[in-house]
Amino acid sequence: MFKNKIAISLVASSILVTSVFSADILDSVVVTAKTNTSIMDTAGSVSIITAEDIKKVNATSIKDVLINVPGINLGVNDSSIGGRQTISIRGTSSNKVLILIDGKKVSASDDQIGHSNFQYNWVPMNSIEKIEVIKGPMSSIYGSQAIGGVVNIITKKSDKKFYGELDLKGGVSSDDGGDVKDISFSIGGKVTDKLKLSLTAEKRNLETAVIENNKPESKIEGSDIVNVGLNVSYEIDDTQQIDATIQKGKEVREYTQYSALSKTFSKYDKYYDIDKLHYSLAYSKQFEDIALDIGYYSTQSDSHVQRFKYTHELETNVFNTELTIDKFENNFIVIGVENRDEKYVKRYDSSIKKGFAGDINNKSIFIQDEIDIHQKVLLTFGARYDKHEKFGGEFSPKLNVVYKLSENSRLKAGYGEGFKAPTVTQNSSSYQFSGRHIFNGNDDLTPEKSKSFELGYEYYGDDDTFKSTLFYTKIDDLIGSKQTGSMGPRKIYLYSNIDKATMKGVELEYNHNFTSFTSVNIGYSYLKTEDVETGEELTLKPKQKINFNVSTRLPYDISTTLRVNYIGSQVSGDDKYGGFTTAGVQFSKDVIKNFNVRLGVDNIADKNLDSNPYDIKGRLIYMGLNYKF
Numbered sequence: 056m057f058k059n060k061i062a063i064s065l066v067a068s069s070i071l072v073t074s075v076f077s078a079d080i081l082d083s084v085v086v087t088a089k090t091n092t093s094i095m096d097t098a099g100s101v102s103i104i105t106a107e108d109i110k111k112v113n114a115t116s117i118k119d120v121l122i123n124v125p126g127i128n129l130g131v132n133d134s135s136i137g138g139r140q141t142i143s144i145r146g147t148s149s150n151k152v153l154i155l156i157d158g159k160k161v162s163a164s165d166d167q168i169g170h171s172n173f174q175y176n177w178v179p180m181n182s183i184e185k186i187e188v189i190k191g192p193m194s195s196i197y198g199s200q201a202i203g204g205v206v207n208i209i210t211k212k213s214d215k216k217f218y219g220e221l222d223l224k225g226g227v228s229s230d231d232g233g234d235v236k237d238i239s240f241s242i243g244g245k246v247t248d249k250l251k252l253s254l255t256a257e258k259r260n261l262e263t264a265v266i267e268n269n270k271p272e273s274k275i276e277g278s279d280i281v282n283v284g285l286n287v288s289y290e291i292d293d294t295q296q297i298d299a300t301i302q303k304g305k306e307v308r309e310y311t312q313y314s315a316l317s318k319t320f321s322k323y324d325k326y327y328d329i330d331k332l333h334y335s336l337a338y339s340k341q342f343e344d345i346a347l348d349i350g351y352y353s354t355q356s357d358s359h360v361q362r363f364k365y366t367h368e369l370e371t372n373v374f375n376t377e378l379t380i381d382k383f384e385n386n387f388i389v390i391g392v393e394n395r396d397e398k399y400v401k402r403y404d405s406s407i408k409k410g411f412a413g414d415i416n417n418k419s420i421f422i423q424d425e426i427d428i429h430q431k432v433l434l435t436f437g438a439r440y441d442k443h444e445k446f447g448g449e450f451s452p453k454l455n456v457v458y459k460l461s462e463n464s465r466l467k468a469g470y471g472e473g474f475k476a477p478t479v480t481q482n483s484s485s486y487q488f489s490g491r492h493i494f495n496g497n498d499d500l501t502p503e504k505s506k507s508f509e510l511g512y513e514y515y516g517d518d519d520t521f522k523s524t525l526f527y528t529k530i531d532d533l534i535g536s537k538q539t540g541s542m543g544p545r546k547i548y549l550y551s552n553i554d555k556a557t558m559k560g561v562e563l564e565y566n567h568n569f570t571s572f573t574s575v576n577i578g579y580s581y582l583k584t585e586d587v588e589t590g591e592e593l594t595l596k597p598k599q600k601i602n603f604n605v606s607t608r609l610p611y612d613i614s615t616t617l618r619v620n621y622i623g624s625q626v627s628g629d630d631k632y633g634g635f636t637t638a639g640v641q642f643s644k645d646v647i648k649n650f651n652v653r654l655g656v657d658n659i660a661d662k663n664l665d666s667n668p669y670d671i672k673g674r675l676i677y678m679g680l681n682y683k684f
Contacts, residue, residue: 137276192473
C-alpha cells in the first residue's frame with residue numbers, strides 16, 4: 056500500500072465524496088488526506104464523487120456535482136450577475152473553499168473578482184477520474200483558504216496500452232435561450248513501457264437565457280468554453296518517476312442587459328473573456344521506507360471585462376517538497392515545505408487609467424503524524440506554520456481521533472483551526488477601486504481565523520452505509536468594508552477586520568443497495584448561522600437541504616437515475632426566500648459494446664426563482680452519445 060501511495064502522493068492531494076461506496080472505494084487510500092489508511096478509518100468528513108457519478112447528473116461543471124453532497128449549498132459571491140452561482144461548505148463563503156487540480160491550487164478568481172464564479176471550469180469534465188472533498192478546516196496541510204474545506208479534482212491516469220473516449224451532448228431549454236452543446240474527447244495510453252500520455256479536450260456552449268419581462272439582466276448568462284489537457288508520466292526506474300501536466304482553457308461569458316429608461320437591450324458577446332493556464336512538473340523518488348516528492352506548478356488566469364475595459368491578471372507559482380516516512384512502527388509521517396508567490400495585476404485597456412499591481416510571498420512547513428496508538432484507536436495530529444510577508448506568521452493545528460466501535464462502524468471526532476489570508480488588494484494601502492463607491496486597501500489587515508469541532512458516526516455494511524456528523528465553526532476577524540467617509544453621492548470604504556460568525560449543524564447520509572443494480576441515496580443537512588455582531592443569520596445560507604437519488608435498471612437493460620433536491624429557506628438582509636425543489640431524471644443504455652446512449656431531463660417542473668437573488672436554468676431536455684475505444 057505504501058508503494059502505491061508514494062507514486063501519486065504529490066500528483067494528487069485532498070479527500071473524497073460519493074453516494075455509493077463500492078468495495079474498491081472502501082479499500083482505497085485517501086491520498087489527499089495524506090493518510091495511509093482506508094476511507095473507513097480516515098479522519099474527518101470524507102466524500103468521493105466518481106466519474107460515473109458525474110455522468111449521472113449531466114454535470115457541465117464541478118459545481119453541478121458538488122451541490123449533491125450533504126453540507127454543500129449553492130450560493131453567490133456578494134450578489135448574482137446573470138445567474139452566477141458559487142458553492143458554500145457548511146455555511147462558509149466560496150472564497151473559503153480551496154479548489155485543487157491533482158493537489159495543486161487553482162487561481163481564486165472569486166477572491167479578487169466581484170460576483171465571479173470562474174473557478175469551476177478549469178478542466179475538461181471527461182478528464183476527471185474523481186472529485187475528492189473534505190468538509191471542515193484543512194489549513195494544517197493546505198494553509199490559507201481551507202477554512203470551509205477542500206475540493207480536489209483528480210484527473211484520469213491509466214496503465215492501459217491504448218484507450219479513448221468520445222462524448223457528444225445537446226440539450227434544448229424551456230428558457231428563451233439556454234440550449235447547450237457539448238463535445239469532449241480523450242485519448243491516451245502507454246507509448247513505451249516507461250512513457251504514458253493522456254490528452255483530453257472539450258468544447259461546451261451554453262446559449263444566453265435572455266431577459267424575461269424586461270428584467271435588468273440575463274436570467275442565465277451564456278458561456279463558450281474550450282479546455283485542453285495533457286498529462287505525461289515517465290518512469291525512470293522502479294523507484295523514480297517524472298510527471299508533467301498542462302491545462303489550457305478559454306472561456307467567454309455572454310450577457311444581455313435591459314435598460315428601462317431607453318427600453319433597449321445591450322448585448323455583451325464577450326462580457327468576460329477568460330484565459331486560463333495551469334502547468335506542473337513533479338519528481339518522485341522511493342526509498343525503502345521513505346518517499347521524496349519535489350514539484351513546481353504555475354496557475355494563471357487573465358479575465359478581461361469587455362464592458363469596463365480592464366483585465367484581472369492572477370498568477371500563482373509554487374515550489375514544494377514532501378517527505379513521506381513509514382519507517383517507525385505505528386506511525387505514518389508526512390512532512391512538507393512550500394514556497395508560494397501570488398501576483399495580481401489590474402490592467403486597463405487605456406493607458407490613461409491607472410491600474411494596480413501587487414504580489415505576496417508565503418513560505419510554509421507542515422507535519423502530520425498518523426499514529427496507531429491502539430488496535431481500536433487511530434490518532435492524527437497535524438500542524439502547519441505559514442510565514443506571510445505582509446501579516447507575519449500563522450500556526451494551524453488539527454487533532455482527529457477515529458475509534459473502531461466494530462468491524463464496520465467508526466466514531467470520529469476532530470478539532471482544527473483554519474485561516475484565510477487577506478488578498479493582495481485588500482492588504483495593500485496603495486490599492487483603490489473607484490466605481491459606484493470607493494474601496495481602499497489596508498496594510499494592517501490580519502487573517503480571518505476559524506476554530507472548528509466535529510463529531511461523527513459512520514457505518515459501512517455490505518448493502519448499507521450511514522454517515523452522520525455534528526459540527527461547529529467560529530470565524531473571527533472576518534474581512535469586510537467599513538465606511539470612512541463620502542465623496543458626493545459615493546461612499547468611501549476601508550477593508551477592515553470587522554466581524555465574527557458562527558456556523559453549526561448536522562449532516563446525515565444514508566445509502567442502501569437493494570440489488571446489484573438498484574440503490575438509494577438520501578442526504579440531509581441542517582445549518583444554523585449567526586453574525587455575532589448583529590445576531591442575524593448569514594446571507595443566503597439555506598437552513599436545510601435534502602438530496603434524494605435512486606438508481607435502477609429498467610427492462611431492456613435501461614439504466615435510470617432519478618434526482619430530487621430541496622433547498623430550504625434563506626435570508627438576505629431583511630428579505631426572506633422560501634425553499635424550492637428541483638428534480639431530474641436520466642435514462643441510459645449500452646446499444647452495442649462500448650457505445651452508450653443517454654436521454655434526460657433537468658429541472659423537470661421548470662422551476663423559476665423569480666424572487667431570489669440568483670436564478671436557475673429552466674427545464675432542459677438533453678441527449679448524449681458516448682463511445683469508448
